[in-house]
Amino acid sequence: MAKQFLDPHDVPPIEGTEGWERMYPYYYQFSTDDKERNEYESGQLWYYDGLHYPEPHSPFDLIWDEAWYLALSQYNSRIFMVPPAKGIDHRIVNGHVYITPIGIADPKEIEARIPLFMKRAGYYYQNWDEIYGDWVEKTKVLIEELEAVEFKNLPEMEDESVVFEHRGIGSGYDLCVKYDELINMGFKVWQYHFEMLNLGYAAYVTFINTANQFFPDIPMATLTKMVSGIDVVMYRPDSELIKLAKMALELKLESNLDAQTSFATLKQELASSDVGQKWLAAFEEARYPWFHISTGTGWFHHNKSWNDDLDVPLANIKMHIEALQSGKDPSRPTEKLIAERDRIVDGYLDLFQDADDRKAFEEALGIARKVFPYVENHLFYVEHWFHSVFWNKMRDLSAVLVDGGMIKDVEDIWYLNRFDIKVLIDDMVRSWATGVVPAGRKKWPKEIEWRKGVMAKFREWTPPPALGVPPEVVTEPFSIVLWGVTTDVLKRWLSSLDVSDGDVTELFGSPGSSGVVEGPARVIRKVEDLALLQTGEIMVAPTTSPSWAPAFTKIAGAVTDVGGPMCHAAIVCREYGLPTVVGTGNGTSVIKTGDLIKIDGDSGLVNIIK
Numbered sequence: 188m189a190k191q192f193l194d195p196h197d198v199p200p201i202e203g204t205e206g207w208e209r210m211y212p213y214y215y216q217f218s219t220d221d222k223e224r225n226e227y228e229s230g231q232l233w234y235y236d237g238l239h240y241p242e243p244h245s246p247f248d249l250i251w252d253e254a255w256y257l258a259l260s261q262y263n264s265r266i267f268m269v270p271p272a273k274g275i276d277h278r279i280v281n282g283h284v285y286i287t288p289i290g291i292a293d294p295k296e297i298e299a300r301i302p303l304f305m306k307r308a309g310y311y312y313q314n315w316d317e318i319y320g321d322w323v324e325k326t327k328v329l330i331e332e333l334e335a336v337e338f339k340n341l342p343e344m345e346d347e348s349v350v351f352e353h354r355g356i357g358s359g360y361d362l363c364v365k366y367d368e369l370i371n372m373g374f375k376v377w378q379y380h381f382e383m384l385n386l387g388y389a390a391y392v393t394f395i396n397t398a399n400q401f402f403p404d405i406p407m408a409t410l411t412k413m414v415s416g417i418d419v420v421m422y423r424p425d426s427e428l429i430k431l432a433k434m435a436l437e438l439k440l441e442s443n444l445d446a447q448t449s450f451a452t453l454k455q456e457l458a459s460s461d462v463g464q465k466w467l468a469a470f471e472e473a474r475y476p477w478f479h480i481s482t483g484t485g486w487f488h489h490n491k492s493w494n495d496d497l498d499v500p501l502a503n504i505k506m507h508i509e510a511l512q513s514g515k516d517p518s519r520p521t522e523k524l525i526a527e528r529d530r531i532v533d534g535y536l537d538l539f540q541d542a543d544d545r546k547a548f549e550e551a552l553g554i555a556r557k558v559f560p561y562v563e564n565h566l567f568y569v570e571h572w573f574h575s576v577f578w579n580k581m582r583d584l585s586a587v588l589v590d591g592g593m594i595k596d597v598e599d600i601w602y603l604n605r606f607d608i609k610v611l612i613d614d615m616v617r618s619w620a621t622g623v624v625p626a627g628r629k630k631w632p633k634e635i636e637w638r639k640g641v642m643a644k645f646r647e648w649t650p651p652p653a654l655g656v657p658p659e660v661v662t663e664p665f666s667i668v669l670w671g672v673t674t675d676v677l678k679r680w681l682s683s684l685d686v687s688d689g690d691v692t693e694l695f696g697s698p699g700s701s702g703v704v705e706g707p708a709r710v711i712r713k714v715e716d717l718a719l720l721q722t723g724e725i726m727v728a729p730t731t732s733p734s735w736a737p738a739f740t741k742i743a744g745a746v747t748d749v750g751g752p753m754c755h756a757a758i759v760c761r762e763y764g765l766p767t768v769v770g771t772g773n774g775t776s777v778i779k780t781g782d783l784i785k786i787d788g789d790s791g792l793v794n795i796i797k
Contacts, residue, residue, distance in 0.1 A: 236284045237650075766787070
């Protein structure tokens with residue numbers, strides 16, 4: 188078995204992509220000329236963040252990775268002073284982001300940080316509900332500011348109001364400032380994003396560690412059941428679709444919906460009847476804000492929201508109608524989950540002989556349950572609602588750049604990073620002000636075409652699961668509970684380096700959701716593939732999206748390439764009672780659609796039977 192992964196500096200280049208590094212910020216590159224930085228990079232374990240990014244980044248799309256690179260790290264290392272962990276360092280290889288946690292090895296430093304963390308984090312835990320209420324309000328205010336941003340073409344002549352209202356500001360300056368404001372809003376929402384998130388995960392980790400103190404052999408699947416069955420905003424979009432499906436059946440409109448795949452055509456058809464208009468009104472009411480949900484993870488510009496493509500929620504509503512007609516309840520089995528949760532907790536509480544030990548366990552569990560809603564809810568407000576609006580504001584800006592002759596197509600903007608766009612706008616407004624041909628009108632279209640070719644080659648490349656030197660033991664808590672990177676997982680990844688995919692009959696991951704199930708596999712890589720799902724199949728995907736929830740009424744279980752027991756896929760599948768294995772590393776490349784597989788959501792084992 189290999190003892191370490193490929194050194195990050197030794198990843199061979201992809202032919203035809205030479206010079207790709209200029210597409211991304213220089214601080215994302217593995218170093219070649221700084222000896223100290225080079226040695227540090229070679230000594231770390233860098234794992235591919237496929238949890239967030241199942242595909243390579245277009246240059247502009249890296250903005251969200253930049254945002255959390257700063258936000259998560261500063262909250263750990265400089266604000267809440269998390270005792271054993273600092274930040275997470277990031278690098279990019281062939282468009283794919285690799286990350287490495289920065290831990291604290293010195294016991295004295297850890298000890299010195301403990302009282303600081305207890306004081307600062309304790310304040311948040313004690314006032315969690317109030318702080319979370321404030322968080323929701325300020326995030327909504329920021330989204331309102333985002334929605335108000337407007338980009339207009341540069342005028343041939345300024346409106347006379349500039350003169351007679353003595354505004355003192357011209358359109359060129361205004362465009363530059365608005366772009367800066369838009370980017371700053373993006374980074375600001377991610378500052379909000381991590382205000383409470385690390386504390387949420389820290390509460391989970393504390394509960395897990397506390398439980399393991401008293402019950403060393405307690406399975407992770409049992410621990411995760413103890414915090415299930417709690418309602419969160421993230422489930423609201425699908426709840427709205429279920430209500431619309433039930434309403435369609437009550438109004439006897441199911442045949443109308445079944446006959447159409449285009450919402451535009453359906454809308455025209457239903458508008459001619461009173462009952463149709465009633466259903467359309469309910470549909471319209473549900474859209475804001477609940478249809479601001481991405482068809483993917485929300486991290487990529489092409490992950491359009493339901494509001495951008497109403498055919499997607501229509502397909503999901505039809506899926507729910509089909510489930511209801513067959514006698515299934517597409518809602519989450521919350522009451523059943525709560526009953527099972529309480530039964531398990533009561534059973535373990537009965538085992539305590541010491542009242543103080545029992546109190547410590549109950550307190551750790553109570554905090555974990557208190558933070559649960561935020562850990563999921565932030566996804567809706569940031570990755571889905573904010574991001575969906577943000578991508579379209581960038582398209583509005585891109586239309587201005589097309590009008591100014593700087594780029595050829597609105598969708599070309601994604602091949603420029605945020606710094607490129609700033610320079611391009613500066614060039615355009617100065618040429619507009621002087622009437623001189625802009626310097627970049629030939630440069631940027633040519634550069635964009637080259638970058639499109641590079642991105643195509645990046646998409647054909649399979650990123651290795653990790654680079655560098657694995658630690659003897661993985662102790663960094665977020666790596667374990669969110670990404671599913673454990674000591675055993677790394678050993679399996681190393682073992683797989685010497686085995687071809689065709690020889691693999693077993694895969695190992697993390698227990699995501701309890702239960703054992705056998706069935707045919709269906710590999711799902713994008714939202715369009717969901718239409719191919721058949722009842723009883725086991726979904727195999729790089730990761731899952733909240734907008735895929737209607738599919739959970741069809742599938743028998745799920746397998747993902749990435750994630751740990753507290754990743755979104757694991758949490759959602761537990762809420763739907765679906766056996767799930769997460770973090771298999773390469774499930775989508777080893778398992779093929781039609782393979783007969785068996786998954787064990789308690790042990791994390793996946794067998795390819797046939």
